[in-house]
Amino acid sequence: MKKRRTIIIxxxxxxxxxxxxxxxxxxxxxxxxxxxxxxxxRGDIVRSVIVDGNLEVPNKAYLSFGVIGIxxxxxxxxxxxxxxxxxxxxxxxxxxEFSAEIAQAQYETAQINLMKTIYxxxxxxxxxxxxxxxxxxxxxxxxxxxxxxxxNEGNTEEVQILLDLIKGNLSKAEEKSLASPWQLPWxxxxxxxxxxxxxxxxxxxxxxxxxxxxxxPFNGVVxxxxxxxxxxxxxxxxxxxxxxLAGASEIEMRGFIDELDISMVELNQEVNILLDALPDxxxxxxxAFISPIGxxxxxxxxxxxxxxxxxxxxxxxxGMSATAEIIIERRDDVLLIPNRAIGGSLANPKVSVLIDxxxxxxxxxxxxxxxxxxxxxxxxxxxxxxxxFTSGERxxxxxxx
Numbered sequence: 001m002k003k004r005r006t007i008i009i010x011x012x013x014x015x016x017x018x019x020x021x022x023x024x025x026x027x028x029x030x031x032x033x034x035x036x037x038x039x040x041x042r043g044d045i046v047r048s049v050i051v052d053g054n055l056e057v058p059n060k061a062y063l064s065f066g067v068i069g070i071x072x073x074x075x076x077x078x079x080x081x082x083x084x085x086x087x088x089x090x091x092x093x094x095x096x097e098f099s100a101e102i103a104q105a106q107y108e109t110a111q112i113n114l115m116k117t118i119y120x121x122x123x124x125x126x127x128x129x130x131x132x133x134x135x136x137x138x139x140x141x142x143x144x145x146x147x148x149x150x151x152n153e154g155n156t157e158e159v160q161i162l163l164d165l166i167k168g169n170l171s172k173a174e175e176k177s178l179a180s181p182w183q184l185p186w187x188x189x190x191x192x193x194x195x196x197x198x199x200x201x202x203x204x205x206x207x208x209x210x211x212x213x214x215x216x217p218f219n220g221v222v223x224x225x226x227x228x229x230x231x232x233x234x235x236x237x238x239x240x241x242x243x244x245l246a247g248a249s250e251i252e253m254r255g256f257i258d259e260l261d262i263s264m265v266e267l268n269q270e271v272n273i274l275l276d277a278l279p280d281x282x283x284x285x286x287x288a289f290i291s292p293i294g295x296x297x298x299x300x301x302x303x304x305x306x307x308x309x310x311x312x313x314x315x316x317x318x319g320m321s322a323t324a325e326i327i328i329e330r331r332d333d334v335l336l337i338p339n340r341a342i343g344g345s346l347a348n349p350k351v352s353v354l355i356d357x358x359x360x361x362x363x364x365x366x367x368x369x370x371x372x373x374x375x376x377x378x379x380x381x382x383x384x385x386x387x388x389f390t391s392g393e394r395x396x397x398x399x400x401x
Contacts, residue, residue, distance in 0.1 A: 037385040053255020055320040059247025066211025091212040140169035256302035270327040335376040341386040352387035
């Protein structure tokens with residue numbers, strides 16, 4: 001029994017001695033073999049804000065006709081590149097041309113009424129044909145016919161010139177009629193009123209003719225077409241896009257910046273953009289817009305931001321998922337150490353430097369940090385070895401001794 005107790009005591013002593021030796025060898029009083037260290041190196045460090053979002057084509061147009069009618073021509077296909085001002089589709093505009101003919105009829109009616117009212121009176125009193133008034137009215141009528149012909153050809157610019165000539169001839173007729181014994185200014189005023197009405201009708205006809213044609217408002221790519229030749233465009237269909245167009249050359253990124261980061265973000269800051277669909281391409285950009293109005297979602301406030309792409313790459317598409325790294329501050333070729341090597345406090349940071357197998361505590365001055373590494377302004381030199389602390393020694397953002 002005594003022998004058995006002796007054996008148990010002996011075994012217990014061996015275990016205790018083993019544990020003690022293990023502690024000694026593992027903690028080792030600062031032995032170089034048991035410490036994890038890293039060299040102080042030079043490099044670049046960037047402080048940034050990360051924003052998730054999507055690519056967006058800012059120039060998008062959903063085009064439709066402005067008047068009802070039958071689709072006469074669709075001149076493009078999906079995927080076609082188009083230029084600003086190019087005609088994409090048009091309606092049958094014959095009914096609109098009839099509106100221009102109504103304007104002509106208003107002119108002619110006014111002339112006939114004027115001649116019926118004025119000319120007989122002058123022939124009775126003066127015995128003349130009143131050549132000045134007659135010639136002016138005759139010339140106005142000829143100009144009106146020319147205007148109608150040009151309008152039928154779609155030449156609206158020369159039509160406007162002829163309308164101005166018509167009004168000038170009517171003014172001459174008015175002056176000559178006022179200078180005669182029989183002054184009938186109200187009849188001339190009536191004709192001028194008819195001219196104004198006809199001009200208004202002509203302007204309306206021109207506007208409707210423009211609405212019967214879809215024209216590209218900018219250079220772009222046709223992304224969608226919902227009409228075909230022969231389709232009837234009803235009043236209800238006017239609200240539905242007939243042709244969709246996307247800008248071909250411009251694309252930007254749109255995302256939301258967290259309220260904790262918004263104070264650091266400014267216009268024109270440099271941005272690196274990574275795309276989920278094109279991971280091998282890094283695109284440069286600049287902050288172009290920061291909304292002053294916040295958006296709250298599930299209690300989190302964020303602010304819309306837009307980033308212009310300075311180096312667009314091939315293959316970019318509207319809606320692609322993107323991550324933007326907004327560069328807040330950058331330091332190049334500076335001394336860097338991992339944050340795991342920093343001890344002490346915020347006010348008095350320190351590191352443990354390994355020199356000839358011994359650990360020396362040293363105060364340092366810190367600069368810019370990216371959350372993983374930190375710039376060292378003073379207290380260390382390149383190539384020195386600093387001790388990395390374990391996660392269990394972390395406290396208040398630093399590793400404590």
